[in-house]
Amino acid sequence: MSSKVSTAVMRQGLKVIGVAIRTEPRVFTAAVLSSGLYGVMTVASSWALGRATEHVVLPAFREGRTSAGALTTAALLIIGVAVLKALGIMGRRILAGIMQYRMQAASRRAVTRQYLRLPLAWHHRHPTGQLLSNASSDAEAAWGPLAPLPMAVGVIVMLVTAAVAILVTDPVLAIVGFLIFPAIAVLNLIYQRKLSPLATRAQQLRAEVSEIAHESFDGALVVKTLGREDAETARFQAKADELRDANIAVGRVRGLFDPMLEALPTLGVLAVLLVGALRLQSGGMVAGELIEIAYLFTLLAFPIRALGWVLAELPRSVVGWNRVQDVLDASGSMEYGTARLDGHGPAEIEMSGVTYGYDPEAPVLRDVGFGVTPGRTVAVVGPTGSGKSTLTQLLARLIDPDRGAVRVDGTDLREAARGAVSEVVALVPQQTFLFDDSVRGNIALDRDTHDRSTDEQVWAALRLAQADGFVAALPEGLDTRVGERGATLSGGQRQRIALARALVREPRLLILDDATSSVDPQVEKRILYGLREGSARSTVIVVAYRMATIALADEVVYLEHGAVADHGTHEELLARCEGYRNLVTAYEREEAERAAIESDEEVVA
Amino acid sequence: MTAVTQEREAVAAGGAMRAAERSALETLRHGLRLSPEFRRGLGGTAVLAVLATLGKVIIPFAVQQVIDHGLRGAAPDVPFIRNMVLLCGLAVLLTALAGYLMNVRLYRATESGLATLRGKGFRHVHDLSVLTQNSERRGSLVSRVTGDVDQISNFMQWGGLMVIVAAGQLLIATIVMAVFSWQLTLLVWACFLPLIFVLPRFQRLVAAGYTAVRERTGDVLAAVSESVVGSAVIRAYGSEDRTARRVDAAVDGQRAAQTRAQKIVGLTFPVTELVASVALAGVVLLGVELGLHGSITEGRLVAFLFLITLFISPLQTATEVLNEAQNAIAGWRRILGVLDSPADVADPENGVTLPRGPISVSFEGVGFSYPGGVPVLHDVSVDIPPRTRVAVVGETGSGKTTFAKLLTRLMDPVSGQVLVDGIDLRDVKFSSLRERIVMVPQDGFLFDATLEDNIRFGRPSATTEEIRLALTELGLTDWLDGLPAGLDTPVGQRGESLSAGERQLLALARAYLADPDLLLLDEATSAVDPATEVRIARALDGVTRGRTAVSIAHRLSTAEAADEVLVFQHGRIVQRGPHAELVEEPGVYADLYASWTSATRS
């Protein structure tokens, strides 16, 4: 069984290498040619030395004199061969590197493209740390064998050359030599079989270590405020120790096979000497030839290991490749239609019979239906966890309903072309997210950021979001970088930048998911007034708890447990819907109660 | 200027964490010192390495023996050769065994050392102040305890001992060569001597190349991380292409750096090859010359030619190892960059452990500015007596969160001091401080685990019953019962499988379970619906009597219920007093309140 596994790994590994060769045929060919040059020159260097021995050194000793010409030729030959060999090494290394890095970069790009394409639901299922390691260490592992590959191909060339050289010199010795190679091949195969499960495990653990680190650094503030540094370190260390053990297991196998692979050619040399002596005795060859062949074998001892390196990298490569491929093959990406949503003026919205569940078994929205006529402002109100954010995500087509449909201007969002929805709809999510970029970059996003008119639009949006004041006060204004996820801004400032990002697009449908929660009441009030005055062009859907926001809305959709409990104007709902009344008047009632208690206390006192 | 402010400015200016300027050798030494495991059993490993090396001398030795003794006569001495070969075969096998044992020991030592190094780096990241943490991107921090450390392993497992082996090999080769012919040995050394001066120069280039690679790799991780974490926003704004371009730029930057480093290595590596050929040619020339004068036999000269390979191959290995070492050093530099970054908000040595109980806090003339920024808090002085309920209100950006971070010692004030029970926060032991003062930040980060595990994060020793009790006390039983799997519900990445309000409820429960003497809520219920918020406020009110509570909130319902309200504006406390008094006097608070009431009442 395990032998099947290992041949499968081998086959897959070769397939991966094949992909690389097909992608970069020219670089590969050049690298192999360099490596071939290196291989031939390695053999040639032994020939040059043998020639020097046979034609210069030995005659000189025999005859007691030598000619300057012969000496110079011998020396130049040795050096000339070495120069060519050096060129071969340079070419091989650099080109192999270029090929490997190109493939890695291509994988990284492809993987992140896929991250950007796959739906949110897929992201929810995959830890960030794992996705990071797919793009980093897995992409690296997948193309790991490419570095020693040209060398290995060169070695094969070298072996063939050497084989020919030996055959020409002495066929009997050649047979001895050739016996060594199958032995090396068999040993390598066993090596693969032992190594590949261990390599898989180590690679998996590497991803898990990165997962923990990423999560823990992400939550660094919580770790700090609760003083949990020790516990987190213990959690990380436990995983790092597992990785350590897995690596040691890999090391054990490598440690066993590497010296064996190294010993084999050495044993070959010894065998050559023994057989060579017998041949000398029988007069089948001369001393110079024996020396040449022995020298050839010592030279081969080192590069032959390159074959081993490629093979040793294969299991890890296959694991990395498969992990990358899993991402690339992940299905469930959103389907797009061809419809454009390029109407004019505010959009018309219709939700009908929408049911959605993150887990389809347990829907969080059930049979939700309501319509919004163009230009109206609708407040979506409901208790915590009632499905408001889910609703906004459906409206912006971040997710698709399980049943029912969301229509904008009568077009089912699923029929809209790629990019059409985001051109028309702007969502300010509940969780503010800023890019590690300038204020301008965060607001303008894809628009041409050097355009003067864009700058004016950005300022206009900032004004509307009541953010112009503090942005103007920033050290570099619009060019100030906000840090990762906007770390250098206060909570309210981040929210207002996010708001400006939506406003600058002058969307036909603006969705605000509790987008002013970190903003003080005064600023919120100003934003809302600004919106109302400027929003003639947008249909607005706003998730809110504050009375002012709700009061601004033309109508209210009240959600409870994922279903629309009531829909009407604020006054209507206040009058007829108890849940709604309880929710929006909670502060007033609280205050009234407190006042009552205080007056009671006064009466008692 | 104090050392601390200098440090802070360095962080602000440099952005990324950098290791103190150290030479490669010092970095290496420092790196090795950080992982004592590297040295454990090194003696034994080195002995094995020497044995393994000795094995490599066998071949030239055998060749020399065979040629000089076995082939000297007219007919080769076959039994002698046979015995030699068998003996050598045995030696090769023993060498392989020594090699195996050496490798196993080496792997164990280095992997243990690296695991420790990862742990230390990880821990130190958490020890860094919030500001330093924020000066570096998460993805980049992650790469420092993952990929950067992996770079070291290559060198340690293969290169580290190779240097010793290579040195041993060189020594042995030199001695054997000198036995054969001291003149030729001198010649060989003379050829290689210039390398000793040239190589270090190359190494510096290589080092710079690899350091660039590590940095660009950090960039890639940061860019990928952003595109994953921001996936919702990226989709909502259709900015996939833009994000892809940013990732591409990072990936291309990395590739360019890698290619550059590879080019440098590729160009420098064959230098030894060339020098070797010069040496070889020289030996042939000089050897023949010497032979003509009868100072060397032909067997010896031929064997010497073999010995040169023995001399060259460790040199080649050494160049390779040195390159690998530069890579490792680049990795070490990155992790040392973390470890060298001062934990400027550090746990004091011999810190005071404060007794639990009612807590008083006072700010005395506290001023603060973020590194490289303008002052955001000016001369804030305030006393919070035990058992008070304080509300902090103020405009966006007025410094409320900054105030909270100083109160919980996530940062230290630039001027003035913060005292808890009369003791400077900087002198209080962290464990004691974190036990007594707990802050609930605005976005309640959750770990990818179950609800129960997340709440238990507040107090690891808590039983399930205690967790249930805490939720009951906070009035969250109904909510809990509504969840499909109750306490076992997984919350997902960063808690994303919960709604924003639910996340905040959990974060609150977590802090509540920690049972601090002072609970600081920074807009901790901003996303919770009003009915639940009022319920929670009441529950907290009931059960936290006797403790101090500081809440920052834009919903002024909190302020109405507080004993005292602190009003911030532009980094100063401009008003303070109970709500009832403040609404009466014209000022910031009255304005805020007016817009709040107009907001809550239609």
Ligand SMILES: Nc1ncnc2c1ncn2[C@@H]1O[C@H](COP(=O)(O)OP(=O)(O)OP(=O)(O)O)[C@@H](O)[C@H]1O
């Ligand atoms: N990614 C997810 N995977 C699984 N369940 C989820 C996910 N996101 C939300 N839920 C669940 O769906 C329900 C509705 O969540 P949603 O975020 O829509 O609520 P909400 O009304 O916006 O609440 P809030 O007022 O707290 O923001 C909640 O019970 C929540 O636990």
Ligand SMILES: Nc1ncnc2c1ncn2[C@@H]1O[C@H](COP(=O)(O)OP(=O)(O)OP(=O)(O)O)[C@@H](O)[C@H]1O
């Ligand atoms: N890490 C940081 N680096 C630089 N400046 C910062 C950093 N954090 C906050 N600031 C700045 O300090 C000022 C005060 O911020 P702070 O977070 O204390 O405001 P806040 O009162 O909590 O506001 P909000 O109500 O919006 O949360 C703001 O102008 C902000 O831009």
Ligand SMILES: [Mg+2]
């Ligand atoms: Mg929500």
Ligand SMILES: [Mg+2]
């Ligand atoms: Mg704040």
